[in-house]
Amino acid sequence: MAALNLFAFRAGTTALHRLDVRTKMVLVCMVSLAILAADFTGCLACFLVLYGLIRTIGISFIRLLAQLKWFILLLIIMLLTSSLTIPGTPVFSLSGVMVTQEGMARGALVAVRFFLVMMTGLLFSATTRPTALKSAAQWFLRPIPLVPEKRVAIMISLFLRFLPLILDQAQQTSDAVNARCGNLHKNPVRRIRCLTLPVMKKTFMAADNLCLAMDARCFTEDRTDPAFEKGGKERVFLAAGGGLCLGMVWQAKVSFWMTFWS
Amino acid sequence: MIHPILEIDHLTHTFPSGGGIQDICFCVFPKEFILLAGPNGSGKTTLIRHFNALALPTSGEVRLHGIPVTADKVAARKTVGMVFQDADTQIVGDTVFDEVAFGPQNLKLPLSLIEKNVTRTLERLCLAHLKDRHPATLSGGEKRRLAIAGILVMDPEIIVLDEPFANLDYTSSKDLINTICRLNQDGRTIIMAAHEVEEVIVFATRMIIMDSRGCLAKDGHPVDLLGHLEAHGIKEPCFSRMGYKAPPWQR
Numbered sequence: 001m002a003a004l005n006l007f008a009f010r011a012g013t014t015a016l017h018r019l020d021v022r023t024k025m026v027l028v029c030m031v032s033l034a035i036l037a038a039d040f041t042g043c044l045a046c047f048l049v050l051y052g053l054i055r056t057i058g059i060s061f062i063r064l065l066a067q068l069k070w071f072i073l074l075l076i077i078m079l080l081t082s083s084l085t086i087p088g089t090p091v092f093s094l095s096g097v098m099v100t101q102e103g104m105a106r107g108a109l110v111a112v113r114f115f116l117v118m119m120t121g122l123l124f125s126a127t128t129r130p131t132a133l134k135s136a137a138q139w140f141l142r143p144i145p146l147v148p149e150k151r152v153a154i155m156i157s158l159f160l161r162f163l164p165l166i167l168d169q170a171q172q173t174s175d176a177v178n179a180r181c182g183n184l185h186k187n188p189v190r191r192i193r194c195l196t197l198p199v200m201k202k203t204f205m206a207a208d209n210l211c212l213a214m215d216a217r218c219f220t221e222d223r224t225d226p227a228f229e230k231g232g233k234e235r236v237f238l239a240a241g242g243g244l245c246l247g248m249v250w251q252a253k254v255s256f257w258m259t260f261w262s
Numbered sequence: 263m264i265h266p267i268l269e270i271d272h273l274t275h276t277f278p279s280g281g282g283i284q285d286i287c288f289c290v291f292p293k294e295f296i297l298l299a300g301p302n303g304s305g306k307t308t309l310i311r312h313f314n315a316l317a318l319p320t321s322g323e324v325r326l327h328g329i330p331v332t333a334d335k336v337a338a339r340k341t342v343g344m345v346f347q348d349a350d351t352q353i354v355g356d357t358v359f360d361e362v363a364f365g366p367q368n369l370k371l372p373l374s375l376i377e378k379n380v381t382r383t384l385e386r387l388c389l390a391h392l393k394d395r396h397p398a399t400l401s402g403g404e405k406r407r408l409a410i411a412g413i414l415v416m417d418p419e420i421i422v423l424d425e426p427f428a429n430l431d432y433t434s435s436k437d438l439i440n441t442i443c444r445l446n447q448d449g450r451t452i453i454m455a456a457h458e459v460e461e462v463i464v465f466a467t468r469m470i471i472m473d474s475r476g477c478l479a480k481d482g483h484p485v486d487l488l489g490h491l492e493a494h495g496i497k498e499p500c501f502s503r504m505g506y507k508a509p510p511w512q513r
Contacts, residue, residue: 008398009356009396011357131355161354164398165350165351209352210351210352213351213352214354214364215316216314216339216343216344216346217412218339218340218368218369218416220368220370222370223370224366224369224372224373224376226367227373
């Protein structure tokens with residue numbers, strides 16, 4: 001039995017689960033764009049809203065941090081890089097390397113924004129069935145000429161289905177290589193080759209089996225489209241989300257002009 | 263006179279690298295439980311993939327109700343449902359419900375009918391309480407039952423299972439045997455490919471033994487063929503080795 005990662009869909013009956021997937025997609029786009037324009041105050045407001053919603057779907061903040069540990073490490077590296085490379089008022093200096101106040105502020109803001117976008121994505125993926133996501137992609141692509149929307153939607157759904165399988169196979173292959181002391185090889189090219197070729201072979205074989213299994217169940221592009229479920233609170237969520245986004249952007253602009261004039 | 267559902271007529275499939283199946287001929291009749299036994303590499307999987315035109319023969323033909331399976335592949339795949347050996351790679355859906363609904367959606371059935379059929383199938387295979395679960399979180403036995411549910415919902419006449427007991431523990435194997443036997447008692451024809459026959463031999467009504475060259479070696483009642491198993495690289499069941507009759511232990 002496999003453990004699910006944090007981003008896998010978890011069934012539930014919360015308002016977010018019942019929300020129409022198209023509304024959720026619009027909200028994710030709006031909130032992500034607003035996050036990119038927001039400053040620390042806006043980001044704090046957004047964090048509180050996202051945190052509350054994450055709690056309602058039953059994910060603890062500690063687990064969130066634990067699962068995102070590598071991502072958080074990346075954010076820390078980004079923060080350090082900004083602190084060391086952006087010129088400004090020095091906070092301290094060590095052996096000629098200077099950490100600046102402006103660099104730290106800019107790096108922290110970028111890191112917080114990335115983290116919030118990640119939280120938004122988590123909320124979306126954990127409360128949305130991939131099949132609903134596929135249907136929404138198909139719905140959004142339908143008006144675009146020359147785009148085979150059903151084929152694209154199936155490709156999205158297969159990609160989402162296959163990604164964990166590929167990661168699982170990569171982990172298994174890595175364990176098998178390490179079990180025979182493969183991790184002691186110093187040559188990185190050889191290490192990558194030892195991992196990549198078996199994983200690719202397994203992935204192609206799994207893809208071949210999946211094609212056969214789909215064929216065996218009469219797979220065709222012209223299938224019954226799943227209906228969109230509407231929870232009835234789409235307008236409330238759009239209004240609240242829109243209000244939050246406008247508030248974040250407006251606050252950032254006001255803050256910018258106040259700093260500029262002072 | 264009972265007409266065969268499936269006729270395998272001088273079927274040969276060769277691979278460029280060698281191996282495959284050679285000149286296979288037999289018929290499958292309604293309500294049979296056929297155990298297709300053979301060692302690894304004897305061509306069991308290759309053979310069963312011809313039953314619903316997933317593989318095309320080098321020569322020979324497979325007919326379903328007298329019509330070549332290649333003439334109407336969709337009908338063949340509706341009539342002959344196939345459960346693959348590795349349940350993990352055949353699961354397409356993101357929840358148990360979606361996985362079972364995949365086949366009916368391909369047949370473009372109306373949504374209301376899909377929901378009704380899927381719910382009924384899940385209840386029948388005792389999976390209804392898991393309908394919102396992600397298939398990756400199921401146990402091996404549950405995944406195998408889910409794979410069966412995925413084809414049962416399309417109402418096939420014949421269910422083909424490829425090594426269904428691979429990687430299953432005793433309890434899961436027992437549950438799966440009960441499920442398969444129940445389907446057979448309900449009137450479905452079962453064809454099971456296996457290299458270990460101990461678990462199911464007492465339930466099978468017919469056994470076909472394939473040899474390592476990909477030829478049909480024996481075809482008959484399982485009890486009559488017990489003495490031929492070891493000669494073809496298949497482990498003889500324990501009761502037979504010890505000189506006992508087939509035990510009725512799970513009937």
